[in-house]
Amino acid sequence: MYRIFQLICYREIKILGMLSHPNVTPLLYHQINAKKIYLVLPYCPVGSLSDFQMPLTENLAAHFFSQVVSAMAYVHSRSILHRDLKPANFLIYPDLKLEITDFGVAEILPAFDEDWDWCTSSAGSPAFQSPEVTRPANWKSSGDLDRGSAEIAKGFRGSKVDVWAAGVCL
16 A cells, blocks of 8 residues: 555655645645655644634635636646546635645656647546436446546546636636
8 A cells, every 4th residue: 555655645745846836835845765755744723624623715716716727737738637626626825825735746747749638547536527428328438437547538628628627626
């Protein structure tokens, strides 16, 4: 189990090292030893959007959503799919700045390919996944949802799945 956790952390470290955007949580420092992996991220005193206590007016939702769209356009321009957009992965700061965090199940895809975002596997929270990902007829085997990563027979556009998830969050 620890080996899987290591691989997830290594991938997240690599991805965060490729990204520099005001609405993507930066990796400040990391340390790896034989038994532990430490990732140091900025402190966020407000918490995530799922913990947000202020009334979410239409203007405030538009303010947050514009930041999500800006960050995702940047992330996708780097040939990276987040694959787990949800309110718990949107950090909110006191100045109402939003940062996307938790790139643990993100995927780096080949750049310079017109089909760069074609995917055949999914990850993330089912409640925020698009119909083509959650439709059981598309799964290669039963029980995939229980394992947390379904193998998709027909495939789908990963960037569109991220956009769908962002819209569900709105």
